Every structure is written in C-alpha cells, then in structure tokens.
Amino acid sequence: MQNSNRLRRRALLQSLALLPAAAVAASQKSSPPDDERAVWNRVYTYDTARLAPYPNRFVAEIVQGRKPGRALDVGMGQGRNSLFLARLGWDVTGVDISDKAIDLAHQEATRLGLKINCVVADIAAFDVGKAKWDLIVGVYMGRLILFQAAALTQGLASGGLLVVEHYRRDVGRVSLSGGQLGYPVNALLETFVPSLRIVRYEEVLDFPDWGDQGERAPLVRMLSRKG
Numbered sequence: 001m002q003n004s005n006r007l008r009r010r011a012l013l014q015s016l017a018l019l020p021a022a023a024v025a026a027s028q029k030s031s032p033p034d035d036e037r038a039v040w041n042r043v044y045t046y047d048t049a050r051l052a053p054y055p056n057r058f059v060a061e062i063v064q065g066r067k068p069g070r071a072l073d074v075g076m077g078q079g080r081n082s083l084f085l086a087r088l089g090w091d092v093t094g095v096d097i098s099d100k101a102i103d104l105a106h107q108e109a110t111r112l113g114l115k116i117n118c119v120v121a122d123i124a125a126f127d128v129g130k131a132k133w134d135l136i137v138g139v140y141m142g143r144l145i146l147f148q149a150a151a152l153t154q155g156l157a158s159g160g161l162l163v164v165e166h167y168r169r170d171v172g173r174v175s176l177s178g179g180q181l182g183y184p185v186n187a188l189l190e191t192f193v194p195s196l197r198i199v200r201y202e203e204v205l206d207f208p209d210w211g212d213q214g215e216r217a218p219l220v221r222m223l224s225r226k227g
Contacts, residue, residue, distance in 0.1 A: 036122070040098035044078065052209035055084035056139045058165045058221050063088060069134030072155065074123055074148075075141045079105025079116060086114040090135070093117040095126050123148055128155035139165045140210035143183075146191050153195045156226040162196060164188060168203055168218035188222045196224035 059081055068089035073082045076094030078101050085092045086109070094116055096102055102118045109116050119126065123144060128151045136152055138145040145152070145164055152162060167182035189201060200223040205216045 037097050037099065040096075041100040044098050044101040044104065053078075053080060054209070055081050056137075056165060056209055059137055059139060059163050060084065062161065062163050062223055063090075063135070070132065070157075071135040071137065072128065072133045074136065074138040074152070075144070076105060076118070077101045079108055079118070081137050081139065082116045082118075083108060083112065083114055085135075085137075086116050087112075091117075093119060095119045095121050095123055097122050128152060130154055131157045131160075133157060134160050136160070136162045138162070140167075140208070142166055146183075146187060149191045149195075153192065153226065156196075158227040160226045161199075162192070162222075162224045162226075164220075164222045164224075166220055167208065168220045170218050182218070183220050188220060192222070192224055196226055199223045199225050 063085065068085075069091070071082075071085050071090040071092045073079075073085070073092060073094040076082045076096045077098070079094055082092045082094040082105060094102075094105060096105075096118075097120070099120045102120050105116065105118050123141075124147070128148075131154075133155050134157055136156060138152070141164075145166070156162060169182040169184045189198065192198070200221070202221050204219050204221065206219050207215070208217050208219060
C-alpha cells in the first residue's frame with residue numbers, strides 16, 4: 001500500500017509539472033505532502049491555471065456518431081469532457097479527487113441544464129465495477145491510468161472503449177519528483193495488451209489541452225476495445 005501511494009504521488013507531481021510555476025507554488029502552499037485533494041483544489045481554484053475549457057479533441061473524434069451509453073470520466077476536473085458527452089446523450093459519471101473541481105462541474109451542468117453524476121474520490125478507491133461502462137475516458141491522467149489498468153479493463157462492458165491521451169516521455173520535461181514526464185515508450189501497449197484490443201495507437205506532435213497549450217508537444221493517444 002505504501003508503495004502504491006508513492007507511485008500515485010509521483011503521477012500527481014508529473015501532472016502538476018505542466019502547470020504554470022505560480023499555480024504549482026499556490027497548490028503546494030500549506031499542503032501536507034500526501035494531501036492530494038488539497039493540492040488539486042488549489043490547482044482548480046487558481047485563476048490562470050492552463051486548463052482547457054473545451055472537450056478533448058481525441059475524445060470528441062472517437063465518440064462522433066457512436067450510440068451513447070454509460071461513460072466513466074477518470075479525473076473529470078471541471079467536467080469539460082463529461083459535459084460534452086452528456087450533451088450527446090451519454091449517461092456520464094465523472095470521478096475526481098478534487099471537491100472544488102466537482103463543484104465547478106456541478107455548477108456548469110446546472111447552467112447548461114445537463115445531468116452528470118459526479119463522484120469525489122481517489123480513482124484508486126473508486127469502485128469501477130465489472131462490465132459496466134461502454135466508454136472510459138482517461139486524458140492527461142498520466143501513470144494513474146497504468147496503475148489502475150486492471151480495474152479499468154474489468155469495468156468495461158463487452159465492446160466498451162478506453163480512450164487515453166497524455167504526454168510522451170520525450171516531451172523533455174522533468175516532473176517535480178525529479179523523474180521524466182510522460183509515458184515511457186510502449187507503456188500503454190505493454191499494459192493493456194492482450195486484455196484489450198488496440199484499435200488505434202499513435203505518437204504525434206500536437207497541441208495538448210492540458211498544460212502548455214500554446215505549443216506542440218509529443219503526445220500519445222490510444223483507443224482500445226474490450227472483446
């Protein structure tokens with residue numbers, strides 16, 4: 001358990017490394033080392049944090065024309081992907097450790113007249129269930145997707161899709177924990193094959209929608225299917 005907590009802490013720090021320096025400093029102020037909720041609450045209440053208000057383009061492309069079903073948004077943040085899916089008729093559950101982010105998602109859902117189910121929880125403690133989800137979204141969640149691979153795979157219904165996007169290791173950044181940022185070479189493939197069938201896998205130089213959105217960066221995208 002202690003080792004698992006260290007790994008999740010490292011993944012958290014890797015994500016924070018993409019935020020402006022002032023946002024990182026604000027997020028860490030007065031926070032106990034392992035108080036991840038306090039860290040992320042400060043991130044999501046920092047006015048100039050570089051958090052895209054629009055849905056992830058890869059997610060939008062994948063769901064275009066698909067029949068809506070039950071969707072799980074891992075690390076939903078302020079709900080940009082959850083709200084987008086809800087507009088298309090998906091029955092969406094979003095999970096995030098930050099109650100501040102969940103509040104923002106609730107407020108926006110109310111303003112738009114949309115229904116989403118928001119859960120304040122560490123994804124490691126959230127019961128993903130078995131054969132429950134037609135779609136699981138995990139964008140810019142770093143190694144947390146790798147750590148929870150077995151649970152996410154088990155949670156997908158037959159024919160269900162897992163959509164992942166994150167930075168590639170050669171993004172050339174160092175995390176606050178001192179390690180390199182991003183997925184190592186073939187990490188997603190080695191983790192999810194043969195449990196899931198890889199429908200699409202690409203390593204591209206493109207504009208991310210988390211962190212430095214003004215410049216292209218090495219990204220990894222994967223679409224996989226169960227069954």
